[in-house]
Every structure is written in C-alpha cells, then in structure tokens.
Amino acid sequence: xxxxxxxxxxxxxxxxxLASDGEGCKATAQAEAFVADGELVLxxxxxxxxxxxxxxxxxxxxxLALHRQGARGDASFNAxxxxxxxxxxxRNVITLYDDDTAECRHQLRLQAMVLRHLxxxxxxxxxxxxxxxxxxxxxxxxxxxxxDTLSGAKAARH
Amino acid sequence: xxxxxxxxxxYYPGCALEGTGHSYNRxxxxxxxALGLELVELKNWNCCGAxxxxxxxxxxxxxxxxxxxxxxxDMGFEKVMSPCNGCYHNLKKAEYDLSHDPASAEVNAxxxxxxxxxxxxxxxxxxxxxxxxxxxxxxxxxxxxxxxNSLKGIKVANYYGCMYTRPRHIFPEKDKGPGSESTLKPHxxxxxxxxxxxxxxxxxxxxxxxxxxxxxxxxxxxxKLVLNILTTAEACGAEVIATECPxxxxxxxxxxxxxxxxxGRKTNVKILYFxxxxxxxxxxxxxKVGVHENFSDASSLLKEKGLG
Numbered sequence: 407x408x409x410x411x412x413x414x415x416x417x418x419x420x421x422x423x424l425a426s427d428g429e430g431c432k433a434t435a436q437a438e439a440f441v442a443d444g445e446l447v448l449x450x451x452x453x454x455x456x457x458x459x460x461x462x463x464x465x466x467x468x469x470l471a472l473h474r475q476g477a478r479g480d481a482s483f484n485a486x487x488x489x490x491x492x493x494x495x496x497r498n499v500i501t502l503y504d505d506d507t508a509e510c511r512h513q514l515r516l517q518a519m520v521l522r523h524l525x526x527x528x529x530x531x532x533x534x535x536x537x538x539x540x541x542x543x544x545x546x547x548x549x550x551x552x553x554d555t556l557s558g559a560k561a562a563r564h
Numbered sequence: 565x566x567x568x569x570x571x572x573x574x575y576y577p578g579c580a581l582e583g584t585g586h587s588y589n590r591x592x593x594x595x596x597x598a599l600g601l602e603l604v605e606l607k608n609w610n611c612c613g614a615x616x617x618x619x620x621x622x623x624x625x626x627x628x629x630x631x632x633x634x635x636x637x638d639m640g641f642e643k644v645m646s647p648c649n650g651c652y653h654n655l656k657k658a659e660y661d662l663s664h665d666p667a668s669a670e671v672n673a674x675x676x677x678x679x680x681x682x683x684x685x686x687x688x689x690x691x692x693x694x695x696x697x698x699x700x701x702x703x704x705x706x707x708x709x710x711x712x713n714s715l716k717g718i719k720v721a722n723y724y725g726c727m728y729t730r731p732r733h734i735f736p737e738k739d740k741g742p743g744s745e746s747t748l749k750p751h752x753x754x755x756x757x758x759x760x761x762x763x764x765x766x767x768x769x770x771x772x773x774x775x776x777x778x779x780x781x782x783x784x785x786x787x788k789l790v791l792n793i794l795t796t797a798e799a800c801g802a803e804v805i806a807t808e809c810p811x812x813x814x815x816x817x818x819x820x821x822x823x824x825x826x827x828g829r830k831t832n833v834k835i836l837y838f839x840x841x842x843x844x845x846x847x848x849x850x851x852k853v854g855v856h857e858n859f860s861d862a863s864s865l866l867k868e869k870g871l872g
Contacts, residue, residue: 485726485773488748492768512799519796520768526792527773530785 412450413529416443420522424515433510437500440514440521441469444493447521448472451483451528467494486527492520570701573692574641575603576632578651579611585648585810587854591839592647592694594853598846599702599710603645606635612646612654622661623671629658630672633691634684647694647839649727649809653734655691660734662686693728694839695752695808696745704759712847714761718869720841721767721802721833722753723793725812729771747771753808753838760845765800769793775819776811783819787826790819794831803865806838813837817859834862844871 420443428436445468449459452475464470473490477483496517503510581589596603609632611617613625633655636644646652661668663686676683692700698707729735729747738745745752750771754764772793775786793816797805807813816835824830836858843853850872855862866872 481731484730487730488771489769491748496768515799516768516796519792519799520772523769523772523789523792523796526785526788527775530775530789533785 412446413525413532416447416525417522417529419443420518420525423518428511428514431514433500433503433505433514436514437497437517440517441467441493441497444469444490444521444524445472447525447528448476448490451476451532454532465494469494483531486524489520489524489527493517493524496520566703566706567700570643570692570697571600572602572604573697573701574636574639574644574689575605576609576612576636576644576646576651576655577605578609578646578648579614580648580650580810580814584814587857588647588810588813588837588839590857591837591843591853594848595698595839595843595846598843598848599698599707601697601701604639604641606632606644607639609635612651614650614654623668624675625654626658626661626668627672627675629654630662630684631676631679631681633658633689634676634682636689637684638682641689643690643692645692645694645697647808648811649693649725650811652691652693653727653730656734659686659691693808695756698756698842699752704755707756707842708759711760711845713845713871715757715841715845715869715871716761716763718762718841719765719801719803720757720762721765721797721800721805722750722757722770722838723767723774723797723805723807723812723816724750724753724770725776725807725809726771726773727809753806757806757838757841760842762806762841765797765802767797767800767802769796774812774815776815783822784826786815787819787822790816791823791827791829791831794820794823794833795829797833798831802833804834804836804841804862806836806841808838814859820860834865835860836862 448469449472452459452472457475460471460475461468462471464474469490473487477487496513500510500513500517503513577589593603610628612632613628617625617628633644644655646655662672662684673683729738729750732739732747735747738747758764773789774793775789794805805816807816813835820831820835836855840853840855844850844866850856850863850866855866855872863872
C-alpha cells in the first residue's frame with residue numbers, strides 16, 4: 407500500500423471488486439478486507455493531521471475507534487460516523503450468511519459502496535483541509551483575525 | 565397518539581424553500597392542508613445564518629436563528645416547524661448554544677436589544693422538522709386511512725442527509741427509544757411513506773454526506789459522492805430517492821445530471837421530496853405538489869405507477 411494516496415488505492419480496489427461482482431472471492435474474508443480498507447482511510451486522515459492512529463477498539467472494531475479519534479476536535483467529521491457504522495453493520499450481516507448465497511453477495515456489494523463513500527468523503531475533506539472545513543465552513547476565515555468578527559472584537563476590547 | 569398541539573404550528577420555510585426548494589415549500593403546504601393541519605408563517609423571518617454567516621461569526625448565526633424563535637414566541641407559538649434540514653439544524657443549535665454558552669447568550673441579548681426586539685430565552689419554543697410534524701400531528705395510522713392513491717409498488721430509498729441527526733447533542737428528543745427518531749438509523753420518513761403504501765428499501769447511505777458544502781469549491785467530489793448515493797440506491801432496488809432537505813435534493817438532482825455529462829455515468833433513479841410522494845398518495849395532483857418544478861423528471865414513472 408502506497409502511503410501517498412491510500413484513497414485512490416482503496417477506491418480502485420472497490421471499483422475492481424464491483425466490476426467483477428466479487429467473482430471468486432470469499433465473502434467473509436472480503437468483508438473483513440473492506441473493514442481494513444476503511445481503517446486505512448481513517449488512519450490516513452489521522453496521519454495527515456499529525457496524529458498516531460489508535461490501535462484501540464470500540465465495540466470490538468478499530469474502525470469505530472479511529473473514527474472517534476478522527477472526530478475529536480472536528481465535529482464535521484461526524485458526518486461519516488454512520489458511514490463507518492454501516493461498514494461494520496454490513497460486515498456483521500455478511501457473517502450471518504453462507505459465502506455463496508446471493509444475499510451475501512448483495513450485502514458485500516453494498517459494503518463496498520459504503521466504503522467508497524467513506525473514501526470519497528474523507529479524501530475530499532483532506533483535500534479541503536488547507537482551505538476550510540469540509541462541512542459548510544471556511545476554517546481559514548474563522549481562524550483569521552478574530553477582531554474582524556463581532557465576538558472577536560468584543561474579546562479584543564477586554 | 566397524534567398530538568393536538570401540532571395541528572397549528574408556526575412555519576419557518578427559510579430561504580431555500582423560496583428558491584431552489586420551492587416545490588418542497590409547495591408540497592409541504594399542500595400536504596398540511598390535505599391533512600387538516602395549519603401552518604402560520606413567521607412574520608418578517610430572516611435567514612437562519614445558514615453556512616455563510618457561521619464562517620464570519622458563529623454567534624451571529626446563533627442570533628439570527630434566535631430572532632426567528634423570538635418571532636415565533638411573540639406570535640404565541642410553542643412550536644416552529646422547519647422543513648429544511650439546514651434551518652432545522654441551525655434553530656436547534658441556537659437553542660442549545662443559548663442554553664449552554666453564556667457568550668452566545670450575551671451576543672444574542674446585545675443584538676436583540678440593538679435591533680429593538682425581545683431577546684429570545686431558550687426553552688420557550690421547540691423547533692420541529694416536517695417529519696416530526698406529520699408523524700406526531702397525524703401519525704401513520706391516520707395517514708394510512710387518508711390515502712387515496714397508494715404508493716404500493718414504488719420502491720423508495722429514504723435519504724435523510726447528514727444535518728437531520730447531527731450533532732446528536734442538539735437533538736435531545738431523538739434516541740429516546742420506541743417512537744422516537746434514531747440518529748443512527750432514522751426512520752420517520754420510512755414510517756410515513758410505508759403508511760402511504762411505499763416499499764422502502766434497506767438503504768445504507770441514509771445519513772451519508774451529499775457533498776453539498778463542496779458544490780462550489782470542489783464540484784468533482786460532490787459529483788462522486790452523489791453518484792455513489794444514486795448508484796447505491798439503485799443497487800438496493802430503489803426507483804425513487806425520497807428527500808427531506810432542499811440542499812440534498814438540489815445536490816442529488818444537479819449532480820445526477822453532472823455525473824452523466826462529466827463522468828459518463830447515467831443513473832435512472834428519480835428524486836422526489838417525501839412531501840411530494842405523500843401529497844400524491846393523499847390524492848393531490850403531481851402539479852399541485854410541484855413535481856414539474858423538479859429537475860429530476862419523474863413524470864413517466866409516476867404515470868406508470870398511476871400517480872399524479
């Protein structure tokens with residue numbers, strides 16, 4: 407795995423999986439691999455912020471712990487909280503079925519698409535990070551020159 | 565059990581519903597009327613602060629939303645209904661900030677005084693969404709009785725977007741067990757449309773980001789996010805994506821077109837406001853609920869299903 411752009415590699419893996427319709431793969435192993443790809447995406451986000459990605463787990467999953475770590479101090483990151491939980495939910499559903507059932511393949515396909523959403527969201531957020539929050543805010547404006555704002559001006563007077 | 569105090573509520577449409585979300589405004593009012601509910605629009609309402617003001621100063625955004633709550637209180641209402649996720653979110657956030665952040669309360673008091681109107685005190689007015697309103701004022705049982713054109717046979721992916729449930733702490737009424745809305749897997753729209761006969765599909769991106777905030781700064785990311793939502797909905801078997809947010813709705817429609825033009829990926833799933841689907845189920849025409857104002861042309865599907 408290249409450290410330069412794990413997003414592109416994860417997205418490529420998802421696209422190749424969807425194009426082949428998961429031909430020949432073992433569903434439960436693939437579901438675990440998708441969870442691991444989700445971890446890669448979140449770890450890349452944390453590394454870009456200069457943090458050491460945690461090895462801890464929440465509810466038994468590192469993916470959820472990484473999300474919580476990534477959202478600390480950055481509330482807009484919670485926009486992908488449910489996306490992470492869906493990846494785990496679908497992994498759990500897949501383990502309930504036999505590998506070769508149609509339902510299992512369907513759920514695996516959905517898990518791949520949810521993973522793609524996570525990679526697109528976090529990748530987009532990372533690109534924007536230097537300019538502003540992904541979610542509705544221009545961090546640069548908000549962080550700059552507090553005296554330019556009403557509450558900042560008040561703070562400056564005191 | 566339907567709540568009588570919701571039969572007549574204050575209505576805060578917000579800016580989007582007077583522009584790109586006009587058909588949401590039209591269909592919300594039409595559904596309310598068809599269900600015997602009354603909406604009283606706030607007098608001289610202002611922008612909730614949306615996205616732009618927050619960038620300048622979040623406390624001014626809190627004030628702008630609080631002013632709308634003050635108007636509702638002045639008009640004698642304890643509930644204000646906002647169908648737009650952005651407005652709903654901001655009014656809820658203002659309520660929270662005024663209760664928990666003394667600096668926000670101080671700015672609100674200063675600006676209210678300077679503007680010459682009463683300072684809104686938290687706890688006086690509750691903000692509800694259009695989904696809460698219909699679910700609590702009418703309920704699924706009563707709604708089912710009033711259905712004239714069942715949505716039977718229409719497969720729907722219900723898309724709530726990320727602002728309806730996030731952040732959890734500004735929605736204290738959610739996640740309270742049976743009967744309450746869930747922030748993890750919201751279901752109010754599913755419940756209402758199921759009562760009108762629709763076949764909801766299990767859709768794993770109900771609360772995923774539509775990239776709305778990225779629309780101008782990075783359209784390609786928005787298009788890819790939307791395309792993933794559209795293709796996932798289709799993979800789930802959906803013919804329609806039901807929306808309850810004008811920003812999400814516009815984003816899905818616009819980027820559906822852009823995905824075809826820029827990425828060469830055509831998707832066929834139709835995009836309709838949940839109020840448009842409910843309105844047609846209640847016997848209103850497609851025109852009455854503004855289907856002709858949507859970019860996503862659902863006319864052939866609706867005709868095929870005997871609606872509109």
